[in-house]
Amino acid sequence: QVHLVESGGGLVQAGGSLRLSCTASGGTFGNWAMGWFRQAPGKEREFVAFISREGIETRYADSVKGRFTISRDNAKDTLYLQMNRLTPTDTAVYYCATTTFASPRIWSEEYNYWGQGTQVTVSS
Numbered sequence: 001q002v003h004l005v006e007s008g009g010g011l012v013q014a015g016g017s018l019r020l021s022c023t024a025s026g027g028t029f030g031n032w033a034m035g036w037f038r039q040a041p042g043k044e045r046e047f048v049a050f051i052s053r054e055g056i057e058t059r060y061a062d063s064v065k066g067r068f069t070i071s072r073d074n075a076k077d078t079l080y081l082q083m084n085r086l087t088p089t090d091t092a093v094y095y096c097a098t099t100t101f102a103s104p105r106i107w108s109e110e111y112n113y114w115g116q117g118t119q120v121t122v123s124s
Contacts, residue, residue, distance in 0.1 A: 002026045002113040004096050009118030016086050016122070022079040022096030022115055029077040030054075033099050035111055036070060036081045038092035038120075047106040048094070049081060059104035063089075086122045093117040 008020040020036070036048040049070035050059040058070050069082040079096050097111035105111065 002098060004098070004113055004115035006094060006096055006115045006118040009094060009120045011121045011123065012086055014087055014122055014124050017082070017084045018086065018120060020081040020083065020094055020096075020118060020120075022081075024077045024079070024098070027098075029072075030074040033102060033105070034070075034072060034079045035097050035099060035105065036079075036094060037097060037108060037111075038090075038094045039117075040092040043092075045095070045108050047108070050099075050104045050106070051079070052102065052104075057104065059106070061106075083120070086120075088122045088124050091120060091122050093119050 003025045004022055006022045012018055033052050035050045037045050038048050039045040047061050051070045051072055055072045067085045071080045095117045096115045098113040099105050099111045
């Protein structure tokens with residue numbers, strides 16, 4: 001059974017930075033492409049970033065492009081999301097997820113295993 005655990009969330013002021021981590025177990029991490037999603041209160045879960053199995057290809061939502069960086073360390077079975085220049089609109093629960101697709105995927109239905117989420121709150 002694949003298990004994903006996110007960490008690194010918290011409260012930060014606008015303009016600040018956070019680095020989220022997602023540690024995987026129960027499978028071969030390098031076999032999965034990975035994604036980050038987020039869900040704000042009262043809103044649908046939305047795509048944030050995608051990274052391919054070897055970390056060569058990435059894709060970002062327009063709202064985070066240039067501010068967020070997705071990366072992975074397959075030797076540590078860990079996915080990262082570096083978030084810079086945060087704004088209150090980035091406030092959400094952030095989830096990591098696995099996908100068996102090799103090319104970038106932005107729809108949550110295309111991901112199979114999910115973590116429990118980590119809260120990110122950005123104050124103005």
